Amino acid sequence: MLKRLSIYFKEMYPIVPRLILGTIIFLEIYFILLLNYGITDFSIGIAEFVGSFTIFSFLLMLRIADDFKDYETDKRLFPERPLPSGRVHKIDLKIFVTILIIVTCILNFIFMNNIWFFLFLYVYGWLMSVWFFKKHKIQKSLPLALVTHNPVQLIMNIYIISFTCIKYNLYPFTLTSFLVAFTLYFPALIWEISRKIRAPKDETEYTTYSKLFGYKKSTRFVLILTLVDILTNFLLVYRLNRIAIGVLFINVAWMTWKFISFMKDPTQYKIVDKVERYTYIQESTMILVVVVYLIVGYI
Structure with missing residues (x-):
């Protein structure tokens, strides 16, 4: 299984570059928000690393969920990809993503201060994976898929903003936080x-x-x-x-x-x-x- 997963990560989600990307996304929003609030006295701890890992793991979860959702389509249009080609098995990804979600949840419950925003982010991600229970409508409509799925990036940004505002006791409903959410x-x-x-x-x-x-x-x-x-x-x-x-x-x-x-x-x-x-x-x-x-x- 590990060998098959290594094939998947190499072709679909390179671990190290995506870990770096998750860290960049978290810290970019984190620091831009603080600096625009005039905060220059930072206290970086394990929570910031957990937040960065959460962004990485959430994007990986979405990648795997997309591969499951598009499995039949990929068999026709992209048969060379790891999952439709049979080089990676569905059970491999199911076991891995289950462990990944459990680890991410434990880390957030222990170290993060914005657990409700974390739960909202992951519930939204889960709803995306099941097409919001409207697969027959959403799958056939590209604009509807965009409207229902793309806002997850905004929700992910709000997860980072909520952590930062709570940690530094900042008022969240400002033009600055609005702009950072969209950046x-x-x-x-x-x-x-x-x-x-x-x-x-x-x-x-x-x-x-x-x-x-x-x-x-x-x-x-x-x-x-x-x-x-x-x-x-x-x-x-x-x-x-x-x-x-x-x-x-x-x-x-x-x-x-x-x-x-x-x-x-x-x-x-x-x-x-x-x-x-x-x-x-x-x-x-x-x-x-x-x-x-x-x-x-x-x-």
Whole structure:
């Protein structure tokens, strides 16, 4: 079983990079929230590590749940993947995810201060795994699947925000906490839509937004989301590092040009590739803002 699981992790969810990603997500929201509240006296302990692990394990749980949900579809469209190919067995993943959830729950009950938010996050994740008991409706509708499933990123952000506000006794219902909640939600939403936008010649039986609404309308919608996303970043970064505003502006200007260019000629590249590059630059800039502020203060 361990050998089969190693195949799954290697191809579907590399452990070390995703552990790092979970830590980055947790600490980015954690520090951006605190710095915008004017808190510079931090007390990092085991709870922060547990929170980071929780983000990692929750995303892994969603990855496994998606593989179960899409098993029949993947057998037709992606037969080379570990689960539909038979190289990994369903029982392997069921045993592993059960242990993972138990360990994550124990750690949260012992070390975290926001247990109700943790439970809400995992209940929502479980509801996603069973299609909110409306599989016959949601599975057939890409927009409905987006509306019901994508907000989980926002709920995950709120899990981090709730822990931080409780620990530092901060009032949570402010514009700052609202902006921080959305700062990592929009990139996930933009990526999720962009990966299902294709040029007409690249369409298959796989349902995409470009097939449903046309590639121009779909791309225009993502462009609007991107501009809203960068606005939340501007408002948060402005208080911490004005130099970074220039980097973010150049990045979004480049991405806007790529969107417009794609709408003129969708055959020149996959728009999701450009979105991923934009997101890496954007999030790296946000992380650097935090690091620079912690080292040298406001610039």
